[in-house]
Amino acid sequence: MFKLLKLFNDFKDYFIFVVLIVISLALISIDSKPNISGFRAAIIGTVGYVQNLFDWVPNVGALQNENKSLINLNVQLSSELALTRRALQENDGLRAMLDLQQNFEYNLIPVDVVNKSSIQMRNFATVNKGEKDGVRVGMAVSSEAGLVGSIIGTTNNFSMVELLNNRNVRISAILLESQAEGIIKWEGDEYLYFNNVPNSIEVKVGEIATTSLHSNKYPHNLTIGKVEKVIDEPGSHFSRIYIKPATSFFQFSQLFVVDFIQNKEELELLKQVEERIQLLEKRTR
Numbered sequence: 001m002f003k004l005l006k007l008f009n010d011f012k013d014y015f016i017f018v019v020l021i022v023i024s025l026a027l028i029s030i031d032s033k034p035n036i037s038g039f040r041a042a043i044i045g046t047v048g049y050v051q052n053l054f055d056w057v058p059n060v061g062a063l064q065n066e067n068k069s070l071i072n073l074n075v076q077l078s079s080e081l082a083l084t085r086r087a088l089q090e091n092d093g094l095r096a097m098l099d100l101q102q103n104f105e106y107n108l109i110p111v112d113v114v115n116k117s118s119i120q121m122r123n124f125a126t127v128n129k130g131e132k133d134g135v136r137v138g139m140a141v142s143s144e145a146g147l148v149g150s151i152i153g154t155t156n157n158f159s160m161v162e163l164l165n166n167r168n169v170r171i172s173a174i175l176l177e178s179q180a181e182g183i184i185k186w187e188g189d190e191y192l193y194f195n196n197v198p199n200s201i202e203v204k205v206g207e208i209a210t211t212s213l214h215s216n217k218y219p220h221n222l223t224i225g226k227v228e229k230v231i232d233e234p235g236s237h238f239s240r241i242y243i244k245p246a247t248s249f250f251q252f253s254q255l256f257v258v259d260f261i262q263n264k265e266e267l268e269l270l271k272q273v274e275e276r277i278q279l280l281e282k283r284t285r
Contacts, residue, residue, distance in 0.1 A: 106219060106258050106259055106260045107258075107259035107260075108142075108256040108257070108258060108259065109129060109133060109134055109135060109256065109257040109259060110254065110255075110256055111127035111128055111129045111135075111141075111159070111254070111255050111256070111257055112127065112128045112253065112254055112255075113125050113126070113127055113128075113252060113253050113254070113255060114126050114127065114128050114158070116250075121166070121167040121188055122162075122166050122167060122168065123162075123163040123165045123166055123249065124152075124160055124161060124162060124163060124166075125148075125149070125160075125161040125163060125255075126158055126159070126160055126161070127141075127158065127159050127161060127255060127257070128157070128158060129157070129158070129159060129257070130154045130155045130156050130157045130158050130159050131154050131155065131156050132156045132157065134259060135151060135154055135159045135257050136151065136154065136261055137151050137152060137153065137154055138150065138151060138217070138261045138262065139151045139257050139258055139259065139260065139261055140217075140218045140219055140222060140257075140258040140260065141161045141255050141256065141257050141258070142222060142247075142255065142256050142258055143246075143247040143252050143254075143255055143256070144256075145223065145246040145247045146222065146223035146224055146225065146245070146246025146247050147164065147171075147211065147218065147222040147223065147224050147246070147247070148161065148163060148164065148247050148249070148252065148255055149161045149162050149163040149164050149166070149169070150162055150217060150218065151257065159257070161255075163249050164184075164186060164192065164224070164245065164249070165186045165192075165245075165249045166186060167185075167186065167187075167188070168274065168278065169185060169186060170183050170184070170185050170274065170277075171183065171184040171185070171211060171215065171217070171218065171224060172211065172212045172214045172215040172216070172217075172218075173194065173209050173210065173211060173212055173215075173224055174209070174210060174211075174212040174213075175194070175197075175203060175207045175208070175209055175227065176207060176208045176209075176210060177204060177207045177208075178201055178202060178203050178204065178207060180194075180197045180201045180203055181196075181197075181212055181214070182194050182195050182196040182197045182241075183195050183196055184209065184224060184243060190244075191228065191242045191243060191244060191245075192224065192225060192242075192243040192244075192245055193240065193241065193242065193243065194209060194227070194241035194242075194243050195238070195241075196238065197238060197239050197241055198237055198238055198239070199232045199233075199236075199237060199238060199239040200237075201239075203227060203230050203239060203241055204227065204230075205227050205228065205229060205230065206226055206227060207226060207227040208223060208225075208226050209223075209224045209225055209226065209227065209243050210222060210223050210224060211224065216262055216269075217262065219258055219260045222258075223246045224243065224245070224246060225243040225244050225245040225246045226243065226244055226246070227241060227242070227243060227244075228242040228243065228244040229241075229242045230242070
């Protein structure tokens with residue numbers, strides 16, 4: 001109320017002027033004398049002309065309401081577009097997974113990823129099926145594009161996947177064209193690295209790397225990725241081979257658990273070897 005009185009006091013002259021104008025126009029409009037009617041017509045015409053001149057001036061309130069409506073519509077359309085794109089991507093992925101399931105030599109258990117985690121260069125994913133669905137520790141996990149990791153823990157309803165982008169993972173692999181065999185591991189960046197391949201073997205960019213027959217952990221012939229580049233290391237008899245993973249480890253949402261487990265005795269021996277390798281690596285750091 002105080003602000004309103006202050007405003008009136010500051011602009012009282014203008015308020016009084018406007019009030020007098022309104023009263024004058026009201027008196028003119030109700031007077032029927034001929035000499036005033038002409039003046040009244042002129043005033044009305046002038047007011048109408050001025051209104052026409054300022055018709056281009058936008059109504060701020062209407063524009064604000066229209067702007068809010070357009071923003072809401074834009075948000076809604078953007079959300080619908082995102083949902084449509086996601087549905088198309090999921091549909092393409094499911095179609096590819098269905099083709100894989102029909103042409104794969106092992107039984108496959110479809111799962112959805114419910115969580116991803118990372119602990120000191122060790123990356124994991126949690127999937128929504130466990131022991132009651134037939135998932136067991138040691139089973140490989142694949143997407144429609146290729147190998148993703150293996151099961152390292154289970155409950156009745158969930159399982160933990162150790163992903164390939166993990167400092168502890170070693171994969172016995174083969175390049176299909178050159179038939180070069182070696183070990184694939186991750187070193188912390190976007191690539192996997194194919195090690196123990198002599199530079200006397202000609203390895204070509206684009207070759208497909210798969211799990212080999214000598215793998216004690218994964219079924220053979222699972223695609224791992226393809227050769228991105230080959231570098232001969234100075235002073236070494238081995239090549240440094242960069243493998244681009246077949247599956248992006250940060251984008252998958254649906255996977256398959258491969259219903260296959262190697263001999264338990266072999267797995268136990270492999271576990272012991274891996275533990276010894278890790279111990280030696282710690283000592284050399």
